[in-house]
Amino acid sequence: MSLLILFIVSLTLLLSADSNEYNFRLESQIQSPAAPVKVLANLDGLSQISSDEFLSERFFTELHVANIDSNFLEGSLSGMYNSAQYFVFDDIIVAEGDTAHFQEGSKFLFGSGVSFNVYGTLKAIGTESDSIIFDRYGDERWHGFSFENVSDETMLKYVRISGSQKEFGGGIYLKDSSPTLSHVQISDNIAELFDGGGLFLNGSSPKLEHLVIANNSANNGGGIYMQSSDPTLTDVKIIDNTANYGGGLSLSNSNPILESCQILSNDAENGGGVYLEFSSPSMIDVNVLDNIADYYGGGMYLEFSNPFLNQVEVRGSTAGYGGGGMFLDGSNPSMTNIIIIANESSSGGGMYLEFSNPTLMHVDVLDNIADYGGGISLNSSLPELISVSISDNKANDDGGGIFLFSSDPVLTNVTIANNSANDDGGGLYLRLSNPTLINSIIFGNSLENISLFSEEDPLISYSNIQRGWEGVGNIDEDPIFIEPLSGDYSLDINSPCIDAGTADLNEDGIEDITGYSGSAPDMGAHEYFQSMDYAVGDVTMNGVIDILDVVRLVAIIMGSYSFSQDELLLADLNDDMIVDILDIVMLVQIIIF
Incomplete structure (x- = not known):
């Protein structure tokens, strides 16, 4: 019984x-x-x-x-795992050749020092309303994910990874792997000794989209660290991470593509937002805002790196010593359609260049502050500035707009206006430097527009220099800006700078500038558009934007149509000074929508 x-x-x-x-x-x-x-x-x-x-x-x-299933997991995983709460107190693994599926709504709680290692295929796919969570159990941290040689079918979607800590790759370590991470939050993770507080990419090129990388920390790359990796990042927010180098993002020998990303409020000793070393990423439509560096490169620090930057804004960042917005050391980036605004540093409030020769085109440098070089500070550098506006910057000592030391830049169609310095060179301060200025405007700076340290001899021609400067085609007249008090340094219709420049920059009889309106290029950063009766895209200038404009635009690109300067300006829909397939795409969108 x-x-x-x-x-x-x-x-x-x-x-x-x-x-x-x-x-x-x-x-x-x-x-x-x-x-x-x-x-x-x-x-x-x-x-x-x-x-x-x-x-x-x-x-x-x-x-x-x-009414929620709870499971203990350990060892090798494969197959389908239903929505449940799982407890993991020993390492788990997805072996090579195996596939594990995690359903939406699952929660995985890991004990101290426990790792999740993936060598096969992992599909953790949640939903917007029912995500999948990987977090620590209790106060002690787990060891996060490691993906090595995983299949490209591996995907994390609507997932949160938090509370982990290991030597490197605090949240996720990727080696020779290219999974897809979509709608993933990687937060509150630590790389205790080395790199990649949130995410470490080693020889990997994953697809990263709609990610939030927040509140992670490491030695290099508090948010993300990349080594020999070329991933694509789309709509990735890197926020409130900390490191010694690259508070938000740190790259070494890597060339990722970043589109529509935000790098915000990160902190580091160098490269508060971004630190690049021997890397050439493409950054398109990226905001680098409110980052802090104790020493150099509040927004970005470039060391022997040549990135392509287009439509990037660097705002509100600070550095203790140099480059509040950007610090360049031995780097030659291509920068187009850039705004560098409201940054602060001891030297080079907006940018500090050292042994660097970047190309800046359609760049606005404004409202930055430094002791030396409120807008830009150059040291042994030969940059080329084209259609650049440097305005409303301040130097507590010398060089409100630009401070030059042992540097010979070429400035073409540059506006340097309404900058100030407490000591010398409100616009330009030259020390052992002989820049070349063509088609430019230096006006309204205080205390002086141009200040020479000793016997510097800048070459200035076809430019409007307040209080005059000897040189071919130079004038000294009010440029008549549209609204300088509100930061609009475009030329008024009555400006003497319109058609006052030259297209033959090297005086060889051949025009070097072709994309201008009127009889000659204007002085200053902003070309006055004289075809006001026609909308941009009306390439045929018949008052209607239609398929005929597409045909004309294709003919211009193919070289089968002899176009006027006005037609060229109307054809440059994205205003990048290049007429190409991107302008066709924009024109078609205008017609369709």
Whole structure:
């Protein structure tokens, strides 16, 4: 006859209103082993009871708590894992050739020092309303993910990864792997000794889209660190991360593509937002805002790197020593359609260039502050500035607009206006430097527009220099800007700078500038558009934007149509000074929509 033992104890009911979990202390009754059992040990030393029964032989593998399946996982994983709460206290692995599927709504809680290693295929696919969570259990941190040689079918979607810590790749370490990460949040992870607080890419080129990388820390790359990797990042937000180098993002020998990304409020000793080393990424439509560097490169630090930057804004960043917005060391980036605004540093509030020869085209440098070189500071550098506006910057000492030391830049169609310096060179301060200025405007700077340290001899021609400067084609007249008090340094229709420049920059009889309106290029950064009767895109100038404009634009690109300067300006829809397939795409969109 079976023996029935009744053991009744008092219980305390703890109700969690958020999770609807009912927790008890040493609860309920123990019956004979042949019957279903209702007692289980909780992980915090208490016990739990469920409204559901479970068999005693499944005690350590499947637990039902508040109608949510809870499972202990260890060892090798494969197959489908239903929506549940899982506890992981030993390393788990997806082996080469295996595939593991995690359903939406699952939550994985890892014990101290536990790793999740993937060598096969992992598909953790949640939904916007029911994500998948990987986090620590209790106060101790787990060791995060490691992906090595995983299949390209590996995907994490609508996933959150938090609470991990290891030597490198705090949240995720990728080696020779190119999975897809979409709608993933990687937050509150630590690389305790080396690189990649949130994410470390080693020889990997994953597709990263709609990510949030926040509150991670490391030595290099508090948010993301890349080594020999070329991923694509789209709509990635890198926020509030910290490191010694590259608070948000750090690259070494890597050439990723970043589109529509934001790098915000990160902190580092060097490269508060971004640190590049021997890397040439493409950054398109990227905001680098409110980052901090203790020493150099508040927004970005470039070391022997040649990135392509287009439609990038660097704003509100600070550096203790040099390059509040950007610090360049031995780097030659291509920068087009850039705004560098409201940054601050001891030297080079907007930019500091050292042994660097970048090309800046259609760049605005404004409202930056430094002791030397409020807008830009140059040291032993030969940059080329084309259609650049440097305005409303301030130097506490010298060089409100630009401070030049041992540098000979070429400035073509540059406006340097309304900058100030407390000592010398409100517009330009030259020390052992002989720049070349063509088709430019230097006006309204204080205390002086151009200040020479000793016997510097800049070559200035076809430019409007307040208080005059000797040179061919130079004038000294009010440029008549549209609205300088609000930062609009475009030329008014009555400006003497219109058609006052030259297209033959080297005086060889051949025009070097072709994309101008009127009889000659204008002085200053902003060409006055004289075809005001026609909308951009009306290449045929018939008052209608239609398929005929597409035909004309194709003919211009193919070289089968001899176009005027006005037609060229109307054809340059994206205003990048190049008429190409991108302008066709924009024109077609205008016609369709």
